[in-house]
């Protein structure tokens with residue numbers, strides 16, 4: 001992806017021209033405010049952009065409130081990241097299932113949990129401290145209702161008590177996690193339904209999104225696939241009501257009129273290199289294995305088109321990313337899309353784009369990780385950012401400074417070590433390679449061929465000597481050649497640690513296996529970018545707010561494209577979709593200040 005020149009032109013007056021030229025890849029939205037078209041190709045009361053965890057609920061709710069609804073989706077199928085997700089849904093505040101299992105929760109408790117300043121990760125990051133109180137209050141008040149709404153719209157949850165497994169940043173007081181069951185829906189990962197024995201127990205985003213798709217279609221939501229929103233129109237470019245959107249349908253430009261409202265549910269910005277680098281300059285192009293891709297991308301199109309018509313960004317501190325699963329250690333190696341909980345298998349409808357499944361690592365003792373220069377930088381068995389959740393702070397007392405005092409700092413962090421780079425004064429850590437030998441292949445029971453690994457696109461290499469392996473590593477993100485001698489030296493030193501039983505460089509607990517038997521392998525193991533936790537400014541009704549603090553009439557947003565709420569995943573997205581849909585259907589003339 002080429003880096004394009006950025007202009008940022010802001011001129012005064014009511015009809016201010018606000019131009020942010022291409023911040024991103026070619027499939028992104030126009031970041032320029034456009035004049036409305038003379039003619040519209042489609043019309044509905046409410047137009048929803050994106051069919052993921054926010055968009056589908058928003059569309060259904062708006063439709064059931066009496067609005068006609070068009071939902072546009074950029075991809076060939078619905079679901080967004082949500083359908084690829086683990087389906088762990090932390091909605092609480094007093095749901096019927098919490099009550100059934102005797103768990104005492106309430107909107108007030110949920111609110112206080114998610115605004116507790118004293119909760120920090122083991123690296124000191126405070127999950128909830130910078131949450132916008134207005135937005136959290138709205139979530140807390142609608143959380144249980146959203147859960148009951150999902151049940152009423154065909155989502156089946158695994159029949160068990162809420163627990164603390166899955167989604168993160170959901171509060172520390174009581175368990176809230178429920179799991180949408182895969183049931184009979186074909187899994188996007190494989191193209192086939194889950195094994196019959198486990199369908200009712202397997203938590204899967206399929207079990208959340210396919211029932212909602214069915215409910216949307218049954219209820220009369222018009223879903224337009226392969227319709228990518230490219231701009232949002234106001235009455236005049238940067239003032240007045242929002243009145244519609246422009247879309248690209250396989251190269252054809254169409255304009256869709258929204259009589260009442262437009263809802264941005266485009267899923268965030270972490271797939272947009274320049275956008276995400278506003279929060280963390282280290283996140284350069286090589287972090288190309290975004291979780292959820294290639295099913296769908298998060299390319300900031302909602303944010304950019306919102307900014308272009310005057311919307312503000314919000315809660316940006318939450319996007320620095322050093323907590324939870326925002327940035328993760330890969331779960332598989334040797335392929336581009338290597339998020340730990342998402343393995344693409346031949347048969348998946350997007351396998352042609354995923355290209356390889358990757359090798360799952362059972363034991364990180366079986367390999368070493370090196371940077372572009374062939375140097376180790378970290379104890380490979382070590383962890384990554386952790387996450388706050390119920391039970392993650394033992395003896396949790398809401399609002400008590402002791403919650404932080406009892407946290408044990410863990411400096412052994414793969415992400416920061418990997419992103420530190422090679423000391424050449426440039427941003428971005430470059431590719432990280434897992435290096436191993438023929439014996440590791442046997443121990444891990446790996447088959448190092450396509451479609452398990454992606455040799456063709458340069459995410460997997462092998463050679464008979466370590467020097468040849470270093471030389472073979474050539475691909476777009478390897479911006480400097482790996483010196484032969486470096487890799488030879490690194491492996492020789494590591495092998496000496498296996499002899500001595502002590503990793504003198506990084507403290508890997510008792511290095512177990514030498515890397516000595518050819519052939520030798522290098523597999524892509526670069527960190528994965530995941531969540532967006534900052535985006536457009538919204539208020540309690542999910543109305544988008546502009547730079548002056550005023551609501552942009554007719555524009556709503558929720559989920560990962562909305563700011564002010566540091567929580568991983570589905571719960572905030574589904575709940576804000578529910579809130580946005582409710583309000584968008586009935587707010588033809590609503591105006592006013594945001595609080």
Ligand SMILES: Cc1cc2nc3c(=O)[nH]c(=O)nc-3n(C[C@H](O)[C@H](O)[C@H](O)COP(=O)(O)OP(=O)(O)OC[C@H]3O[C@@H](n4cnc5c(N)ncnc54)[C@H](O)[C@@H]3O)c2cc1C
Nearest residue numbers: 050052054074080081082086088229267292559560569570
């Ligand atoms: C592998 C994986 C596992 C996860 N597991 C969990 C979990 O177990 N629990 C949990 O709480 N969270 C989980 N998450 C996170 C969760 O899936 C997301 O936070 C959630 O789906 C975000 O919802 P959203 O509506 O904001 O975006 P999405 O669900 O991604 O939906 C956005 C949609 O908008 C579409 N879109 C984008 N731009 C445009 C455009 N310009 N025009 C038209 N359409 C557009 C996209 O194609 C996509 O379909 C997981 C995520 C991943 C990737």
